Amino acid sequence: MSTSGKPCELCELAATTHWYAQRVEPFPFTILDCDSCDVPMVVLGAHRARPDADERAVMQQALAEVADARSAAGSFFDDHMRKIPEHYHWHARTLPAWLPRLRRERSKEDDR
């Protein structure tokens, strides 16, 4: 629940888009298509702005599997949370064709 009094969109995920996975182990998170961006995103199952390192690694792995299956072009992880900064979520965006394929490790390095 958010503290603003408004229900948090990411706590109350609407099943209006395709859901790839809903995991409860080792912790709750969901992978689904973002309804505004139409790309897969992972949403932490708790109302927190930051996952710990283990949670992040598990979610990154799971999102990478979905993104790779969906797009052969490769994708990169975008964890700029513009709309809902207080609830952790992460988009896997398709790489533009003009970009050389980025390694997934990039997004880890960029997290500092």
Ligand SMILES: [Zn+2]
């Ligand atoms: Zn939330």
Ligand SMILES: [Zn+2]
């Ligand atoms: Zn989005």
